[in-house]
Amino acid sequence: MTVLCRLDEIPDPGGKGFVFGEAEKREEIFVMRKGDKVYGYRNRCPHALVPLDWTSDQFLDPSRTMIMCAMHGALFAIEDGRCLAGPTRGRGLSAIAVRLVEDGAAGPVLVWDKSAD
């Protein structure tokens, strides 16, 4: 289990990206927050297999209700990563197992349980 950040470090609504490892072991993920709920995904657009955010941590479309790929504008649902529009031919985002745990004075902390992906 990997601790990612405190819940209040993610904008509401908004997202935050994380990178682990280097070279062939590099992993990019991001987490979206909507109120007290969080949703995690691999930061890889199913269209061209690139990260969705050109500007760090900018994952929302202008309406701030959907995830948007910065490359060609594909739209995805925040809650389950399904494709809503764009050139991905219906392919959605790959979800990862994130959840909130209470950490005393720190409040809710986001963790990634990679073994459950």
Ligand code: FES
């Ligand atoms: S790379 Fe994401 S829509 Fe093309």
